[in-house]
Amino acid sequence: MNPLATVPLPYNALICRYNEIATKGKNRTHFEDLLVRGLRRQLEGIGKLRITKERGRIFARLRDEKARFTPEACQILRERVPRVMGAASVSPGFLVTPEMSAIEETVDTTFMNVYDAYVQSRPKNTQIRYAMRARRNFKAFPLKSKEIEIHFAERFLHQCPQLTVDLNNPEMCVDVEVRHKRAFISYERIPGPGGLPTGSSGKLLALLSGGIDSPVACYQMMKRGCQLNFITFHSAPYTPPELLDKVGRLVTALNGFQQKGRLIAVNLLPAQKLIRELCQDRLRTVLYRRLMMRIATHVARMLGDQALATGDNIGQVASQTLENLSVISRATDLLIMRPLLTFDKFETVALANKIGTFDISKHEVPDSCTVFAPQRPATASILEDVEAEEAKLDADQILTLCLAETHQLELPDLTPIPLTEPRKRSPRRA
Ligand code: ATP
Ligand code: MG
Numbered sequence: 001m002n003p004l005a006t007v008p009l010p011y012n013a014l015i016c017r018y019n020e021i022a023t024k025g026k027n028r029t030h031f032e033d034l035l036v037r038g039l040r041r042q043l044e045g046i047g048k049l050r051i052t053k054e055r056g057r058i059f060a061r062l063r064d065e066k067a068r069f070t071p072e073a074c075q076i077l078r079e080r081v082p083r084v085m086g087a088a089s090v091s092p093g094f095l096v097t098p099e100m101s102a103i104e105e106t107v108d109t110t111f112m113n114v115y116d117a118y119v120q121s122r123p124k125n126t127q128i129r130y131a132m133r134a135r136r137n138f139k140a141f142p143l144k145s146k147e148i149e150i151h152f153a154e155r156f157l158h159q160c161p162q163l164t165v166d167l168n169n170p171e172m173c174v175d176v177e178v179r180h181k182r183a184f185i186s187y188e189r190i191p192g193p194g195g196l197p198t199g200s201s202g203k204l205l206a207l208l209s210g211g212i213d214s215p216v217a218c219y220q221m222m223k224r225g226c227q228l229n230f231i232t233f234h235s236a237p238y239t240p241p242e243l244l245d246k247v248g249r250l251v252t253a254l255n256g257f258q259q260k261g262r263l264i265a266v267n268l269l270p271a272q273k274l275i276r277e278l279c280q281d282r283l284r285t286v287l288y289r290r291l292m293m294r295i296a297t298h299v300a301r302m303l304g305d306q307a308l309a310t311g312d313n314i315g316q317v318a319s320q321t322l323e324n325l326s327v328i329s330r331a332t333d334l335l336i337m338r339p340l341l342t343f344d345k346f347e348t349v350a351l352a353n354k355i356g357t358f359d360i361s362k363h364e365v366p367d368s369c370t371v372f373a374p375q376r377p378a379t380a381s382i383l384e385d386v387e388a389e390e391a392k393l394d395a396d397q398i399l400t401l402c403l404a405e406t407h408q409l410e411l412p413d414l415t416p417i418p419l420t421e422p423r424k425r426s427p428r429r430a
Helices: 028-042 071-083 100-120 145-153 213-223 241-255 269-278 281-303 322-329 345-355 383-390 395-404
Strands: 013-017 049-054 057-062 089-096 128-136 163-165 172-178 183-186 203-207 227-234 263-267 307-309 335-337 406-409
Touching: 013 183, 028 049, 028 057, 028 071, 071 089, 089 100, 100 128, 100 172, 100 183, 128 145, 145 172, 203 213, 203 281, 213 227, 213 241, 213 307, 213 345, 227 241, 227 281, 241 263, 263 281, 269 281, 269 395, 281 307, 281 322, 281 383, 281 395, 322 383, 395 406
Parallel strands: 128 163, 128 172, 203 227, 203 307, 227 263, 307 335
Antiparallel strands: 013 057, 013 089, 049 057, 089 183, 172 183, 263 406
16 A cells, blocks of 8 residues: 555645656657647546646646645546656646745645654554655755755654665655756656657557457557557457457557547458468468458558557467568558567566456457467468469458458447548647
8 A cells, every 4th residue: 555645735736757758859849748638638537737848847737726636636646647658757746936945844744744654554663764855957046956855864864763764765755856947845756657658659550359469569559659549350250249348348448548549340251261261271370360461451541540560479379480470561561560579478468467458358258360270370481372372362352341341349339330531630739
């Protein structure tokens, strides 16, 4: 239990820190604006915010200057900040004028409450590792960062017998930032995912199965600033309705990290039957995958998505050998992002747990790949052989067949609606 969750402090502001955006040159403002937009979207429930950008930091206050962030708002913050792509961390805290007296007053009126909460949260008489961290980039401020730290480090030691200074591994930490126009004091850093803000790296169409890997691949791409739509392939009635239900829940979970993306579902069954009838068994998996790529490419162009993403992982299964991956890649001229290529399965599962998709993915439901899967799939297919098999099929006819079985599914009820091109919108301001 986070001891700070039990202290109702009258926070008047939030600070959002970022890392990678700080390395951006001329277009840094664009990235900052997208981060602000992401913050607003995720923090909708905590009240109307007035946001100020300052080099390297974003400050948010409530529009109503007299209002304070409630403990409930702080709880929302702890849940949502890990979803704000591009944010390194966010702290609720106290925004005051950049004067020592104002900083002292804030620390003096809040410190003991925080200390008591730490004391309550642990067995009697155990030590609480404590640090004071100051950062001053307002050079006219009379004390340097180190001096501010020393000033506060010892201020409370005599009244707080369980405190012990530990600068390397503190549990309780007071952060003071002194800037040109304001100072900020906080006791809690809520870690964000880092990376780049949603929408800063363009749009992708992600191939999402009900498995463990592809949702994690989607998260990795979102963390690099991509906005995702999702496409899934099923083989109803050979695959059960639970499959789409599961994919729908995965999309809902993933949409929690971005602006809502669409879910497109394609019934591959008519095409799978033709491939089973006409083509060599051992190449079936690669043929299905190339067909998925072609359909995904068509849909991506329609939706204005610039690239595809998959959860492929080198050597995991027959379709993911270097040979097969390269033959599959040749079915599209779109760039294919495969962020999990080098992941260990344990890393993928850990991340799936962290982002909340593992519990949805772990229930096994037969998917499109298991329908008509060959007994012995080729692990090293050759492009010419695969193309020779495809020549036995009428490529246009197959694509038309599949597109006739392609729908957008509304969430959460999965009502199929026709697939339409997105409306052109003028870019919104942050
Ligand atoms: P996953 O957990 O993503 O299902 P996997 O280990 O089962 O991964 P494969 O089934 O070989 O891997 O699929 C590799 C990738 O191909 C998936 O990560 C996904 O991006 C895409 N893919 C596979 N099957 C489907 C499907 N039915 N619909 C959409 N994409 C799929
Ligand atoms: Mg799969």
